[in-house]
Amino acid sequence: MALFKRKDKIQKTTEKLESPYDKGLSRSRNRFKEGLFSLFGRGMKIDADFLEEIEAFLYESDLGADITEMILNEIEAVSRKKDFLSYDDIRDVMIDIFEQMFKDDDLTVPIDDHHPCVILVVGVNGAGKTTTIAKLAALYREQGKKALIVAGDTYRAAAVEQLDIWADRAGVDIIKNLEAKSSSGIIYDGIQAGIARNTDVILLDTAGRLHNKAHLMQELNKIQRVIKKLIPDAPHETFLVVDGSIGQNNVVQAREFTKVTPITGLIVTKLDGTAKGGSIIGIRQKLHIPVKYIGLGETLSDLVPFSPALYVHAMFEGF
Ligand SMILES: Nc1nc2c(ncn2[C@@H]2O[C@H](COP(=O)(O)OP(=O)(O)O)[C@@H](O)[C@H]2O)c(=O)[nH]1
Ligand SMILES: [Mg+2]
Structure with a gap:
């Protein structure tokens, strides 16, 4: 089963507003979501100049060089199949890569397994x-x-x-x-x-x-x-x-x-x-x-x- 429900409709419920993640990460979201949206909006044609712009954006987002390169390669691959890429396409590329990275992480802390x-x-x-x-x-x-x-x-x-x-x-x-x-x-x-x-x-x-x-x-x-x-x-x-x-x-x-x-x-x-x-x-x-x-x-x-x-x-x- 996929870790992320990427096509979720955005629902403006109080519950979501109160999520510590949504609140605590608002500054990062301003950069990520709004930054990407302002780059892509409803659709952009990917050429070499535009790829450079995306690259600069990803570097500034502090993802690190390796992940940035993986994302750029994948964007190029998708752009060969589609004339115009939108915010949703880029988001999906990034979510796929993030999902791959975290998928085998053991997030448990063994507080029930030892005493003390x-x-x-x-x-x-x-x-x-x-x-x-x-x-x-x-x-x-x-x-x-x-x-x-x-x-x-x-x-x-x-x-x-x-x-x-x-x-x-x-x-x-x-x-x-x-x-x-x-x-x-x-x-x-x-x-x-x-x-x-x-x-x-x-x-x-x-x-x-x-x-x-x-x-x-x-x-x-x-x-x-x-x-x-x-x-x-x-x-x-x-x-x-x-x-x-x-x-x-x-x-x-x-x-x-x-x-x-x-x-x-x-x-x-x-x-x-x-x-x-x-x-x-x-x-x-x-x-x-x-x-x-x-x-x-x-x-x-x-x-x-x-x-x-x-x-x-x-x-x-x-x-
Ligand atoms: N905004 C914010 N400040 C934090 C957070 N965690 C720690 N701090 C602040 O970072 C400063 C250093 O924290 P401290 O626990 O003394 O660091 P230590 O030297 O590693 O023990 C303090 O002013 C904390 O209030 C956090 O998640 N958010
Ligand atoms: Mg200390």
Whole structure:
């Protein structure tokens, strides 16, 4: 069965207006849908000049070079069969390519398979790790899980305080130590506490400001070791949080993380504040890691499980 209902009639119902995808991705939709519509309108003849214009548009949409090329090739192929291509034709080409890319992604998070389920969260400074951890805790709590947050960013006292406030808002316990000297020490204590308290999900925050690759590697290796000392098959999920508003620039940084620790899922944040929503496609394609959640705002409820179908709907059909 097709993932996307591409020929859906646009229905102006309140339900659709309230979809977090349609609302959160409105800036990207302005670029994608309206940008494409203004290029193609009801129909355009494809020649070399026009292909260049499309190419420029796709590059600016931050899809990445490979996907851009795939789309252009497919547009050329379709244009050999049809004199005039319309917005609908281009949308269908793009949806087909996106559908192919996401079709084998495993989007599940194993919170029901482990007790406790240990989730490690990594990423560069400012990507949105701390905020995302609070959002995840709130989400799992809503699902009836007992969640625990561990303040593993020991580089700044302010980071622990920030997480403390978030944990309070989310209504979940936090393990912290303002005097802690190392991330791995507090993470060890946190997991021990999580086991003792019969926790369902343990969320581990980490520092993003690690001045060089050797340091990053050393720190993450140490964290992995202490986690495994207590729970040999943990972490059960390692999320890399990336800032969606900087788009493809994430790829280089993200690769550094994948070299030092196995990443099982991506979380793309700040998609509400940017027109670069297309970057999900490029990042996913380059890193070959499934996107499991997206961040669409700064409050607790602004994290949603990633759904390729809803994402594509919001980019091409939403309001
Ligand atoms: N608009 C928006 N802002 C976000 C989102 N996620 C995080 N932020 C903001 O990004 C900034 C950095 O977040 P933080 O969680 O401290 O990042 P960390 O350094 O990786 O822990 C904060 O101001 C957050 O409110 C999001 O999905 N949308
Ligand atoms: Mg942080």
